[in-house]
Amino acid sequence: MGTLKDRLNDDLHSAMKSRDELTTATLRMALSAVRNAEVAGSEARDLSDDEVLAVLNKESKKRREAATAFSDAGRAEQAAKERSEGEVLERYLPQQLSDDEIAELVAGALAAGGFTGKGQMGPAMKAAQAAVAGRAEGGRVAAAVRKQLG
Secondary structure (H helix, E strand, C coil): CCCHHHHHHHHHHHHHHCCCHHHHHHHHHHHHHHHHHHHCCCCCCCCCHHHHHHHHHHHHHHHHHHHHHHHHCCCHHHHHHHHHHHHHHHCCCCCCCCHHHHHHHHHHHHHHHCCCCHHHHHHHHHHHHHHHCCCCCHHHHHHHHHHHHC
16 A cells, blocks of 8 residues: 555545545645645655654644634534544544553653653653654643643
């Protein structure tokens, strides 16, 4: 199998052929974000699968936040559209960890790094994020780190 970007392109073509408007629009948006990330900086480059995953995570988070904002503003139809787009993006993201799995990984990272107090929150977060490797939202990881650092 090719890269994640190739998979996105193939799925886009399939969605266009089957006239799936939601998937087509969502994948076009995702591929546009990937292309923007590729040309950001001093010179254009191809992104690795991990970098493409980071872009998709960012786009998925935008959809969740927009859905919440639209719901709070009483725009249920637009909120539902944002949630649907988020569900399409979730197909390409790794399975999210449970709270127990996050706590276990964070505990291991904190023990390995010798982090003990809240004053070490920054380095502890860096170690915890590396252990979680994009399989959980940063906010959930931060909450687990704060809880374990006391």
